[in-house]
Amino acid sequence: MRILYVVAEAVPFVKVGGLADVAYGLPRALRARGHEVRVILPRYRTINGSAHGLRPLRAPFPVPIGLAGETRPVEVEVSEATGVPTYFVWDEHWFGRDQVYGYPDDPQRFIFFCRAVLAFLRHMDWRPDILHGNDWHTGFLFLWLATAGRRDRFYRPIATVFTIHNMAYQGITGDALLAFGGIHDHVERLEVEPPGHINWLARGIAHADAVNTVSPRYAQEILTPEFGFGLEPLLRRRADRLFGILNGIDPEAWDPRTDPALVARFDAETLERRAENKRAAQEAFALPARTEIPLFAFIGRLIEQKGLDLLLQTADALFARGIQVAVLGTGMPEYEAALAGWPARFPGQAGVRLAFDEGLSRLLYGGADVFLMPSKFEPCGLGQMIAMRYGALPLVHAVGGLIDTVQDVAEEDGVGFVFSPFSPDAFLAAVDRALALYRDPPAWRAAQHRAMARDFSWAASAQAYERFYQQAAAWHNP
Ligand code: ADP
Numbered sequence: 001m002r003i004l005y006v007v008a009e010a011v012p013f014v015k016v017g018g019l020a021d022v023a024y025g026l027p028r029a030l031r032a033r034g035h036e037v038r039v040i041l042p043r044y045r046t047i048n049g050s051a052h053g054l055r056p057l058r059a060p061f062p063v064p065i066g067l068a069g070e071t072r073p074v075e076v077e078v079s080e081a082t083g084v085p086t087y088f089v090w091d092e093h094w095f096g097r098d099q100v101y102g103y104p105d106d107p108q109r110f111i112f113f114c115r116a117v118l119a120f121l122r123h124m125d126w127r128p129d130i131l132h133g134n135d136w137h138t139g140f141l142f143l144w145l146a147t148a149g150r151r152d153r154f155y156r157p158i159a160t161v162f163t164i165h166n167m168a169y170q171g172i173t174g175d176a177l178l179a180f181g182g183i184h185d186h187v188e189r190l191e192v193e194p195p196g197h198i199n200w201l202a203r204g205i206a207h208a209d210a211v212n213t214v215s216p217r218y219a220q221e222i223l224t225p226e227f228g229f230g231l232e233p234l235l236r237r238r239a240d241r242l243f244g245i246l247n248g249i250d251p252e253a254w255d256p257r258t259d260p261a262l263v264a265r266f267d268a269e270t271l272e273r274r275a276e277n278k279r280a281a282q283e284a285f286a287l288p289a290r291t292e293i294p295l296f297a298f299i300g301r302l303i304e305q306k307g308l309d310l311l312l313q314t315a316d317a318l319f320a321r322g323i324q325v326a327v328l329g330t331g332m333p334e335y336e337a338a339l340a341g342w343p344a345r346f347p348g349q350a351g352v353r354l355a356f357d358e359g360l361s362r363l364l365y366g367g368a369d370v371f372l373m374p375s376k377f378e379p380c381g382l383g384q385m386i387a388m389r390y391g392a393l394p395l396v397h398a399v400g401g402l403i404d405t406v407q408d409v410a411e412e413d414g415v416g417f418v419f420s421p422f423s424p425d426a427f428l429a430a431v432d433r434a435l436a437l438y439r440d441p442p443a444w445r446a447a448q449h450r451a452m453a454r455d456f457s458w459a460a461s462a463q464a465y466e467r468f469y470q471q472a473a474a475w476h477n478p
Contacts (some may be wrong), residue, residue, distance in 0.1 A: 001469055003030060004037045004128035006117055007109065008137040009100055010086065011253070013047050013079070015358075016100050017301055018247070018382040019134065022214070023248040026465065027084040029458035033466060038128075040120070042095045043077055043088030047230070052081045054088060056300050061123045063091075064118045074116045081453050089116045089285050100452050107173040114140040122154060124146040126422035130469045131160045133208070136171030138162070138182055139200030142207035145187040161468060162208035164201065167222050167229040167381050168305060173199035192234045210472035212243040214380035215401030221246030227377055227400075229311065241475075243468060245381040246404055248458035249356045249389065256390045260436065261362035266391070268452045271445060274391055284360060285351025286343065294323045294438050294472030296332055296431075297368035297392065299383055302331025302354075303337070307374030307397060307422075312338050314424045319346040321435060326351040328361055363392035370434050374427055378402045388415055388451035393437075393444075395430050397422055403455070409437060415451040 009016050014146075023149050027037045047054070054077040062071035075090040089095070094109045103109065118141065121127060133141050142160055149155035175198050178187055190206055205211050215218045221227035223236050235242060252258075257267050262376035264276035300306045311318075312335070318325065327339055327350070342350035353360060366369070371387030373396045375435040380401030384394040388406075396402040398420035408418040410433075419430035437444050 001130055001466075001473075002036045002126075002128045003027075003038070003130045003132055003469065004117075004121070005037060005132045005134075006114075006138045006141065007039065007041050007134045008113075010039055010041050010082075011087075012081065013041070013052055014044055014364045018380070021249065021253075021382055022165070022247050023134070024082060024253070025248055025458045027464065028082060029248070029462035030465065031084050032459075033462055035466070038087065038126075039082075040087040040089065042109070043075075043090035043109070044100055045096045046098055046100075047088065049077065050192065050196050052079050054079045057087065058123075061119065061322035063112070063119045064182055065112060065115060065180065072112075073120070076120060087120070089113055089120070091116070107171055107177055108173070108180060110137040110200075111140045111177060114138060115145065115181060117141065118144065118149075118155070127154060128158060129473060131158050132163065132469075133160065133204060133293055134163045134424070135165050136169055136199075136204065139171060139203040141204075142189065143203045144181065144183060146207040147183060147187070155478060159469075159473040160208045161210045161212065164205070164211065164213040164222070165378070166197055166229065166305075167201070168377075169233060170202065170229065170231070172449055173200070175196055190234060190390065191237075199231075202231055205231065205238060208241075208472075209476045210241050210243065210468060211238060212245050212468060214245065214247045215404045216244035216246065217260075217403045218377075218379045218400040221377070221400060235276055237477040245464045245468060246460055247382060247385075248461045249382055249385050249456050251389075251457045254386050254389055256366050257364065259362055261359040262366045263363070264366075266366070268391070268449050271391055271448055274367060277363055278369075279367070281326060281367035282324065282361045285353065285364060287324050287326065287351045288348050291402045294370065295368045296325045296370045296372055296395075296434060297364045297387075298325065298327045298329065298372045299364060300329050300373070302329045302335040304332070305376055305378070307376055308335045310374045310422070310424060310427050311372070314428055315346070317424070317428055318431065319349050321431065322349075323431075323435070324349050324351070325347060325372075326353075326354050326364055328354055328355065328364060328386065329359065330354055362390075366390045369438060370395050370417075373397070373402060374400065374422075375399060376422060381405070381411060384416070385454075385456040388454055389456065391448045391452050393417065393434065393447055393451060395419070395434055397427075405454075409433070409443075409447050413450055415447060415454065424430070
């Protein structure tokens with residue numbers, strides 16, 4: 001199949017969170033199965049063009065915008081750095097900025113990106129069988145293809161699939177943006193849209209031929225008010241087109257045997273070498289380099305979703321247990337401020353780096369004993385999978401993709417510590433179970449072996465996506 005993968009971020013070019021890892025791993029795995037895959041994303045100013053071999057593709061071409069026949073010239077660059085042709089849409093005004101997200105005009109930026117993607121296909125005369133969009137940034141594509149695109153012989157045969165990576169980000173705007181995107185048609189309000197507004201995540205869900213999210217459990221959870229963020233009526237209406245396909249991780253990109261960011265590379269047979277990484281990580285976080293002390297790690301965006309409130313509420317009790325905790329992340333200013341106070345409050349026990357630092361994250365994955373992921377909700381989560389591959393046992397809330405990937409050590413074949421409900425007591429009880437296992441080194445090592453033996457590679461998921469695409473194509477062109 002010919003597949004166009006449309007996304008706002010992709011490794012190695014630009015990464016904010018797990019979406020970027022998926023946008024690297026899945027297209028490569030699909031290509032390995034023989035599909036013709038291409039990836040397209042905005043060319044943000046911060047992308048290092050020379051480091052990733054970006055080169056201009058063609059002369060600028062016009063992208064229509066608004067209803068008055070106005071166009072803007074757009075340049076496209078291409079890179080082959082990942083083995084999958086990756087295109088970058090450049091427009092100084094919309095993408096010549098330092099951050100990927102977080103601007104008041106983000107909806108306009110991504111609608112423009114979508115318009116450029118559509119124009120680009122026509123310009124290249126390359127028609128995919130499947131257009132695969134991700135998250136609200138691509139929602140416009142689905143509305144456009146379901147309206148204007150229907151009347152156009154070039155676009156009409158394209159089947160569409162939409163992946164929800166997180167229900168919490170929806171992209172809700174006034175409906176004046178329909179005109180900005182060049183949509184003339186009368187657009188019926190969706191049941192979940194407030195009058196006069198468009199919800200771009202909902203538009204992907206409503207108009208795609210098939211919809212999925214990134215774990216089977218989350219696909220069920222989002223049908224309920226607790227996890228559906230208001231879109232559960234729409235999701236329930238589309239439940240027959242809604243699937244859950246677990247994300248993978250790229251086994252080459254995340255390999256403790258070869259990872260150059262580690263001080264000591266290791267595998268399941270040489271776990272004792274992890275102690276060197278642990279020492280280096282302790283030093284990097286200004287903690288005493290004592291390998292006998294259990295080292296807990298948190299790596300992730302510092303937002304409510306990731307369970308920061310639980311960590312902050314239980315801090316005294318957590319550190320009273322004599323452990324070390326290393327935190328690597330950036331996010332909400334109030335969480336950053338609270339965590340910044342930890343090293344002074346818990347000297348020698350808390351190490352905090354408010355930074356996005358991939359090398360340091362790898363050292364922590366390869367040196368920490370326990371990986372904390374007490375997320376309130378979690379569509380899939382990559383951190384816990386990476387941790388397992390690097391021999392750090394995950395401690396997770398029983399939710400979403402965390403349930404689908406982590407079994408508690410109380411079970412046969414367990415690989416981590418799972419708590420429920422989402423409460424301080426349940427969390428601390430899981431910490432205590434982790435510490436009890438830690439005091440039993442053979443049992444700990446056995447759990448590490450099981451964790452490292454788990455197969456989280458993309459191969460199985462890519463096969464599931466292939467069936468998903470075939471189903472979408474059958475629905476689109478019956
Ligand atoms: P999300 O997509 O919600 O951010 P995931 O667990 O799916 O969460 O993916 C997070 C990815 O981002 C992981 O690869 C993790 O290692 C990485 N990451 C998050 N924060 C940081 C950070 N501060 N430094 C380095 N890597 C980070």
